[in-house]
Amino acid sequence: MKKGMVVNMRKRKDKAWYVLFVIPLLFVFTTVVIVPFVIGIGYSFISWDGMPLNPKTFVGFDNYIRIFSDKRFLSSVTHTLLFTVISVLIINVIGLGFALVVTSRLRIRNAVRTMLFMPYLIGGLILGYIWKFIFTDLFKMIGEITGINNIFFSWLLNPRYALVAMIVVTTWQMAGYIMIIYINGIQSIPEDVVEAAKVDGAGFWRTLLHVKFPLIMPSFTICLFMTLSNCFKIFDVNVSLTGGGPNNSTEMMAMNIYNEIFSLNRYGYGQAKAIVFFIAVATITLIQVAITKKREVEM
Amino acid sequence: MKKITRFIIQVIIIGFCLLHLFPIYIVFVNSFKDRQELYSNMMAPPSEFTLEYYKLAMEKMNFFRAFGNSIIVTVASIAIIVLLASMTAWMLVRNNNRLSKLIFFVFVATMIIPFQTIMMPLMQVMGWIRDTLHIPMLNTLGGLIYMNVGFGASMAVFLYHGFIKSIPISLEEAATIDGCNKGRVFFSIVFPMLKPTTVTVMILDVIWIWNDYLLPSLTLSDKALRTIPLSTAFFFGQFTIEWNLAMAGLTLTIIPVIIFYVAAQKHIVKGVAAGAVKM
DSSP: OHHHHHHHHHHHHHHHHHHHHHHHHHHHHIIIIIHHHHHHHHHTTEEOOSOTTSOOEEOTTHHHHHHTTOHHHHHHHHHHHHHHHHHHHHHHHHHHHHHHHHTSSOTTHHHHHHHHHHHHHSOHHHHHHHHHHIIIIIHHHHHHHHSOTTTSSOGGGSHHHHHHHHHHHHHHHHHHHHHHHHHHHHHTSOHHHHHHHHHTTOOHHHIIIIIIHHHTHHHHHHHHHHHHHHHHTOOHHIIIIITTOSTTTTOOHHHHHHIIIIISOOHHHHHHHHHHHHHHHHHHHHHHHHHHHHTOOOO | OHHHHHHHHHHHHHHHHHHHTHHHHHHHHHTTSOHHHHHHOSSSOOSSOOOHHHHHHHHHHTHHHHHHHHHHHHHHHHHHHHHHHHHHHHHHHHTOSHHHHHHHHHHHHGGGSOHHHHHHHHHHHHHHIIIIIOOOOSSSHHHHHHHHHHHHHHHHHHHHHHHHHTSOSHHHHHHHHTTOOHHHIIIIIIHHHTHHHHHHHHHHHHHHHHHOOHHHHHHOOOGGGOOHHHHHHHHHHHSSOOHHHHHHHHHHHHHHHHHHHHHHHHHHHHHHHHHHHTO
């Protein structure tokens, strides 16, 4: 009887500790992420201009249907996809190349790593402003001096080159970061496996393709995930570098949603886009992880 | 022969790295030039090093104020994230029942939600709290810190959860038998052991919070509350850009980052790698 009471008290005490330790963060998290996410789904079915006193009218799926005839949004989807595919490829190729240099026996490897990683720490907003100067004023000057003004002109005034500029800046920011992840993967390859391949007569390229690459598949999974989701959600660089221009030709999905809600004051419609955006991000990244995970080799 | 090719390869790589940092060089050298000198040659070092434009940029950006705000927001957010997330993760691991599994799943699953999907309703929720409960969630540093904690929670819990699973429970059991309550077990035994993960969480969150632009831009409207990215954005948005002044402003914002990098490079590289690998 007495023992049962002690155990009971202990259990109650444990529960109290559990609540004390878990609830504070769970509460903050719920109010900041869960509740807004859930009511956000509700907002996507209404029409509202954001003014607290103005009516919110329920419009059913109208907002979602409207998205399919929204030319500006659809073209932002095209830019985003184009931008993402090209950036992801380039960032990963360069990042992996850097990683191979840094893990080589070259004496300069540490200096290389330090220099290449640096841009990642400077935020996207600041980076965009820095490059804005380079793509406009500096490029124009180089064009005038050298006379090669079919390459060196103000890139940000040309729709196609402005998109390339976005890719350049994003690559510049992310390649060093992706390099760090690949370095980790390469360094975790056991020495003896590489040695064994060499003894068997495999050259540099064969070792790379048939021994190293299969063993760093987990790094590929992570790097592709990171670059895919970061590029798809790009916003800061978009704001500071091109502002979506010229003529909305570089407006990415995140920025389109932002403008729809906070500039055009179509809260309900913008929120419907935001939900579609969420579904797109989730689908793309989950498919990618599923595909690359399958190819990972068990050590 | 082999030595020579090796040398040439190294020179090429170093050249590429220097080219990589060229934009930062451009910003730096042009921050000392007047308008005319800047447009006559953008790539040359300045003819004299004057701090005039720095002084002007500092005034226009209200730099020290913005720097102070950024420090407050970053430090406070991270301190709270580290404390609450480690506590939560520890309890979830050590009481691995259905409820814990569900809570952990929710934390992890929501990591995929893009910020743009919740930004508008979040502002509505915070506005509602302000209007009905009279807690000033919007346009205060405290409110921003609160929201940062919410957004940083998932990743921190995830990283701590993974680490705590790998440490044996025996030490904690011994302490419990010696009469320590859960609070003491956690703070005097478990928390110190979590240091590697704590460093990782701190590094990742510094990079994120220090550079965060969109969330502060939505919550802070007072000029005096602006963080560094905000004051930079307003500085650029105000008027047609005077680039020499802008360069001084940009250099000012980069300097703290470089100091942070130089001081903690090892931890940063390790933290960034660890944070990503556990994803």
